[in-house]
Amino acid sequence: MSEQMIRVGIASFAHLHAMSYAHAVNQLEGATLTGIWDEDPERGQKYAAQFNTTFYSDLDSLLDAIDTVIVASANVDHKPLVLAAAAKKVPVLCEKPLATTPADAREMIEACAKAGVQLGTAFPVRYSDAVRKLRDAVQSGALGQTLMIRGTNRGTYPGGWFGQREKSGGGAVMDHTVHVADIVGWIWECDFAEVYAEAATRFHDTEVDDCGMLLATLANGVTLSLDPSWSRPNQSFPTWGDVTLEVTGTDGVASIDVFNQNNELFNNQTVRAQWQNWGDNLDYLMIKDWVEAIRDGKPAPISGEDGLRAVLLVEAAYRSVESHQPEKVG
């Protein structure tokens, strides 16, 4: 079983991360990119050629040919694709957010559980060495009792379907709440209890929120502030964005800046300064871990339930955006 080549398929390249996942599979010894399906056949064929693999015009044919599928479609399309994988008993790693509603996420979790296949949520930030060392420090009590956490996952506006509610399910709050929600939930092993949120469209011509601010309470009483805004200016900012946490505990403060390992490049032709990241390839580490779990028949390293926890916070945040009061999560 340990020598087996794991056959991986990718369902949809609507999400840009699919490129990174395809690269990762191609780099991994012990995994092969068997094929790509895409609701957009032209796009699917283009990427199949680019990544040296087969384009499947029929999703079920791809599912029949592989050991695991990675779903990288637009947010609202996660559910039908995951349900299709479950129906074919194919373990599935799904882009974040797992779903655009808690009900959809629960349906996906149940379908995969019934089919007896792993459902994973793609949260690559868990593979950051800084996140892991912070988790060790917090869980070993180095900060004492945690009091308040400042979190950010700011970014540039991705455009395309991200700005179309019928495909994305929401804007910056939908897109960028979940990474921080997941690492906080993982480090403190805790769900969210309540959240107050603002959201607005302040930067771009789009129907969805392109900025927001959350002030959440974990079930253990800890306060989390979370900035998910697409606030980085697209043409001029030196990088795509960030993931940061600053944790204040009774015994001290710890802060992480996950994507801070950069060489700074100024180039007269490009004009915009560029931060060239030399840190770990977190997508590669995540895909490697996923393939190992599939090969060894182990549970998903990051589960559907983990994905649901983050979606629950997003759902409550959007309720608070409407009510202008804190809302209970779940």
Next chain:
Amino acid sequence: MRFGMIGAGGMARVHASVLNNIPGAEVVAFADPQMPPAGRELAQQLGADILTSPEELLARSDIDAVVVAVPTDLHCDLVVQAARAGKHVMCEKPLARTVEQGERMLQEVEKAGVKLAVGHVVRYFPEYAAANASVARGDVGVPGVIRATRGGAFPARPGGWFGDFARSGGVVLDVMIHELDWLIWTFGAVERVYARGLLNAGLPNKDMAMAVLRFRSGAIGYVEATWARPSGFYTSFEIAGSGGLLRSNNQNTGTLQFSLFPNPDGTPRPAPRGAYLHDEPYTVQMRDIVRWFKGGPEPRTSAADGLEALKLALAIIESIGTGKAISFAS
């Protein structure tokens, strides 16, 4: 591949721990006439034999390769002995204490038909490797002025050899040589150098040097190395070219920081483990070396590269001593 460690001091223990985590490599013995307690402890942890003499270690037929991690002035004799015993050698930087020793080492390994790797690990630090690739790609155009600094506190240890210039070559041969190797790798051969430093200032437990380089390409370099800071470890580089500028420093690329209150009794709280990368550079370097020893491709630094860096470092020391610039024949 079975390794014997010649030396059980700081760097030897780093390499032994790294080897222990590389599949297909193991540490079977340590030899150090002054076995420090930490070395003994590690040897016991790894299940490695504890020997007192390198001769004893080199006589063992069950050892395929050795790591030489001993004071600089002892590199030559030990590497020559290891070569004559038919063992591949990983030798810590600098290659040797004198050019004559370095040349002799290269001749002996060639004669013996064994491989000699030199531990110029900065080529494996991702910010430096990324900068090398960035320059090669033309991101800054034609390089014009390069600045590079490295250093921190004086490595004072009881019975330490770093402060003995005859043995260590001081901060230039021990610290600056990291930059010199990276500079030659990235910008090519050096034509001329002028340097000043604290070598002859008669200050115990302090050393520092500044060198101005002229590359054959016409670019200008400024290199600084210090053992005169109170604490900490600082590295930086800046590459200015006709089309752009690339820079990085280790003070603003950290990913995890702690600030802890003291213990109730006033004693400082120990800092938890820091974060860096999933695969740190000493591991990546040693993986390359093990792969080479087993018949794979060469690592990033060759023994000849080690000799070039050594020649430049010794010229800098000479310039500091004589007050004269030194030119190299082409």
